[in-house]
Amino acid sequence: MEIGVRGLAVSCTAGLAARLRSITRELGVLLIFDEVISLRLGHGGAQGVYGVEPDLTTMGKIIGGGLPVAAFGGKADLMSMVDPTAVAPIEQAGTYNGNPLGTAAGAAAMRELTPAAIEMLSAARDRLRTELREVFATHDVAAQVVGMGSVLDVHFTDRLLRNYRDVMASDRKLLKRFVIGMLNEGVFLGLGV
Numbered sequence: 001m002e003i004g005v006r007g008l009a010v011s012c013t014a015g016l017a018a019r020l021r022s023i024t025r026e027l028g029v030l031l032i033f034d035e036v037i038s039l040r041l042g043h044g045g046a047q048g049v050y051g052v053e054p055d056l057t058t059m060g061k062i063i064g065g066g067l068p069v070a071a072f073g074g075k076a077d078l079m080s081m082v083d084p085t086a087v088a089p090i091e092q093a094g095t096y097n098g099n100p101l102g103t104a105a106g107a108a109a110m111r112e113l114t115p116a117a118i119e120m121l122s123a124a125r126d127r128l129r130t131e132l133r134e135v136f137a138t139h140d141v142a143a144q145v146v147g148m149g150s151v152l153d154v155h156f157t158d159r160l161l162r163n164y165r166d167v168m169a170s171d172r173k174l175l176k177r178f179v180i181g182m183l184n185e186g187v188f189l190g191l192g193v
Contacts, residue, residue, distance in 0.1 A: 005012035017050035024055075030078075041149040042118055049148075065109030070094065071104030122149040153180065154191060 024031040033054040038046035039062050047054055056074035063071055073079065074168050082092040096102060129152055131146045136143040142158040155161060156178070157170035 014050045014052075016054040017046070021052045021054075027060050030055040032058065034058050036062075038149060040113075040118070040151065041061070041120070043113075043115065054085060063106045063110065064096075064099075064102040065100075065105035067102040067105045068096055069099055069106055070096045100127045118149070125150045152189065152191075154189075 021031055023029075031052075031054040033045065033047050033052075033056070035045040035047070035057050036059060038049075039059050045057070045059075045128050047057065054074070054189045055078060056072060058070070058072045060070050061068055063069060063191040067192075079084060081090045083089055125147065129147055132143075132145045132154065135141075137143070142156060144157065144161060146153050146155065146161070149168055154175065156165055156174040157166075159166055159169060161167055161170075175191065179189060
């Protein structure tokens with residue numbers, strides 16, 4: 001599976017995620033899933049898709065209905081370290097802490113983001129990925145349209161995308177022209193340029 005995340009093409013499989021979980025347990029290292037983007041794959045985010053339970057999870061504005069909000073959570077032994085009622089808690093402060101507007105918007109968004117709604121969004125992005133691939137192929141444009149669920153990214157290259165360097169070697173100027181051209185036609189893809 002490939003997920004385009006903020007300009008990075010990340011190839012991931014359930015096997016890789018499970019192997020990372022195994023290695024981190026073996027070495028006594030925390031496994032942290034940054035679900036700021038991937039949470040929209042479903043209520044379980046990437047960890048739900050891959051069937052892997054991390055030690056900590058971070059989430060962002062999707063849980064605030066698009067408003068600035070952030071959260072993290074994890075295993076009880078780790079979360080107890082930031083429990084303000086503990087004997088010697090680790091202070092956890094943040095700009096978005098206790099924001100009532102973000103919290104209210106998030107509660108409303110989570111009520112609306114039902115499994116059916118997430119499936120509808122994912123199906124629309126699947127169709128968009130397929131149609132973009134067809135348009136690029138028809139016009140003989142070296143482009144890769146990657147993603148999963150409602151996550152989508154476009155990379156103008158015929159090079160295999162395996163890491164950050166491969167992505168950065170793609171034609172970033174053409175990506176910018178593509179994004180601006182789509183905006184001029186009234187289509188906001190949300191691609192980073």
